[in-house]
Amino acid sequence: MEVCLCLCSISRSSSITKFGTSPILIALLLSLMCFTYTDAYDVLDPNGNITVKWDVKSWTPDGYVAIITIYNFQKYRHIQAPGWQLSWTWAKKEVIWSAVGSQATEQGDCSRFKGNIPHCCKRDPTIVDLFPGTPYNHQIANCCKGGVISSWIQDPEKAVSAFQLSVGQAGTSNKSVRLPKNFTLKAPGPGYTCGPATKGKPTKFLTPDGRRFTQALMTWNVTCTYSQFQAQTAPSCCVSLSSFYNDTIINCPTCTCGCQNNITHPGTCIEPDSPYLASALRISEKNDYKPLVRCTKHMCPIRVHWHVKTNYKAYWRVKITITNFIYRMNYSQWNLVVQHPNFENLTQIFSFNYAPLVPYGPINDTAMFWGIKYYNDLLMQGGPYGNVQSEILLRKDKSKFTFEKGWAFPRKVYFNGDNCVMPPPDVYPYLPNASGHSGLILLHCLATILISLILLHNL
Template sequence: MGFFSSPSSRFFSDSLNQAVLVAFLISCTFFASSEAYDALDPNGNITIRWDIMSWTPDGYVATVTIFNFQKYRHIQAPGWSLGWTWAKKEVIWSMLGGQTTEQGDCSRFKGNTPHCCKKTPTVVDLLPGTPYNQQIANCCKGGVISSFVQDPTNAAAAFQLSVGAAGTSNKTVRLPKNFTLKAPGPGYTCGPAKIVRPTKFTTQDKRRTTQALMTWNVTCTYSQFLAQRTPSCCVSLSSFYNDTIVSCPTCACGCQNNATQPGGCVDPNSPHLASVVSGSGRNNINPLVQCTSHMCPVRVHWHVKVNYKEYWRVKVTITNFNYNMNYSQWNLVIQHPNFDNLTQSFSFNYNFLTPYASINDTAMMWGLKFYNDLLMQAGPSGNVQSELLFRKDASTFTFEKGWAFPRRIYFNGDNCVMPPPDAYPWLPNGGFQQGLSRASLVVSLLLPLVLLYRQY
């Protein structure tokens, strides 16, 4: 006895597969923004290295270095702040390349007054233009640290401190506890300090190597879920083959609610706009956004622009709706299966990321220096744009079923909210939309059966 497949059974099977695919895509859309593990940068972290360079009569002199090993997440203005809790009654006598935000109560000291006597000091970077006798290498950048891919030479910061009332040997020194890193807001969780092999240093002539007397490391990891309650960016889509412009999802980053949150957004046509913006403070970590349906500080628009014989072209536009922030050294990470054939980016720098070894479907982009590396606050100049030229691969290229649109987009390391797949612009023949309609029909037919099965 043989088996046969009728057209209706094939339709049922195909539609069921499409329904499962749609459910999977929707689940990815809802849960991607809250994940702490970053699939595109699984090993990214910020490592704080504490090197004791010399002993003093009552403590030691140490160099503290902050290394940003994240591929695309950087620390922007107003910069980082590093805190910890002393294990004993340590004080900071002096500092180079950084300063504590508070001195604390130093009344027990007669004569020389320490730089900081707080049990829980907080250190910030010095500003550019600091006198040379107060600087060390990798300091004094206002707390800004570049991402590792974008600018590896500026992906570290450092300061030096002289610690008193501490141990004077490897056996008597006690490691600080409860490290905290704000960059500049929350989001980073730091582990305990761990003693490691002493750091080795090579002289400029490379003929001599020295080493620290003692070294410990602290590793801090980022979670977008901890950084903010709502997403910070969203994505809109359009194409040349469909007149539909798919906007960012409504309330993607919050909703307008003047009843409970008066002044939560700014009307761009308000006659008092200038006074509101000037009084809010530039580079404030709390966004002051333009009133929109999505309420996101940043929107990324992906437009499928032209279809050539051997190439296809996309226009990418980043718009800033935040009146409180100029995004310096911004970056964009896009995942799309055709990035292995990216031929040219006309106004952005780019570099390929390979989070999955041989699969090259992710690229990082950032602005050209002195041209568009600064994304201005909301207003006429609050956007940057570029066009991307892709070579077609005949075995994979298609405009059907939303293939031409990105899978993920990150802005400054944060995952942006994507529109639901069933809203994507589709070809005039309606191939993608028809598949979704069939899938919806199958789900509606199967749901009563599933509920009935569960009762028994």
């Protein structure tokens, strides 16, 4: 972000000098351009993407059978329930005769067919994953997970989803088949932008007996990248801070993710002791993912609390608590990414999994945390059990360590890949003597200025 702002300032100055354009207008336009770029580019995972691989396995009388595989190559961003949706536009008049491990959300107009009716006749089909428990004869490898895909670091074996399509009216050779266009990935909402399908090196498949490789007849690749700016207009999480050396608790800023507005927009949030809470939770299954947020000053679905707990001679200890304020929604396979300069000396994590992220080469200042399977990998819906917590122990680096000026607090926090709003640094819980020391410096400066003015006056 600092680099971007610097570039904006340079560009603005040169534009004013050369063209005499309004400084305010230039600054506004350039700041918008910079904001979009930095938000779309993930500095913590610069090469992260979702790749869709389309492998034509065999020819049929009027088309082909293809295996479509979705690989999540993002380090910490995963696809949670209700799962992915993949859509595209056919290049010709193709139809989907059958699907295995997935289904189209709409059949479309198949009235021109008699007898054998295709699974989907839409020119722009949307495909979704099947759920666990699907009959075995409707499954293929890596299908039927309800559209949920793990991030690459959390579980690379579950960072893949696949399905099979039998495509008709498509051509029966490499020369007659056309690549689909306009790929769109929703996971589960917007945020991903997909590039065009490109021909790639044919994929090799291992036969069931493990003794022979076969090769796809054709392979296409589609790359999709994520932008939080496109995914949502408002933040989805915030950070609060506290410490053992200061009684002040720095809460999330008011209206961080929105404001309570039940007068003009009823149902914006609900109080935990409201008599309507029980009835609001008894809803139809199809609306399970519609947000029902607990009323707070910050109105964020997720709050991350960082508490500097203890100071030892050679170590210091932090407690991290993640609270879910959404009723009727659980976060499965959640993860937390935190930046702090002392993570190179992280010694012990007590009840989370941990992996270092090293986006800047040898600098190890970013940690990824996620839940332990069957213990706290499910962040329950809002309520008394809607939180997970852990403690971490860090060794003191004598060249860096200090409790002064908010150094002990994180620089950035991400929940499920979204950047959480931090309190402004000037309100961090400082050491008790830090404010006094600053006050003395201020008084000294004022006294110096006053004396200088008196001397000048006497001259």
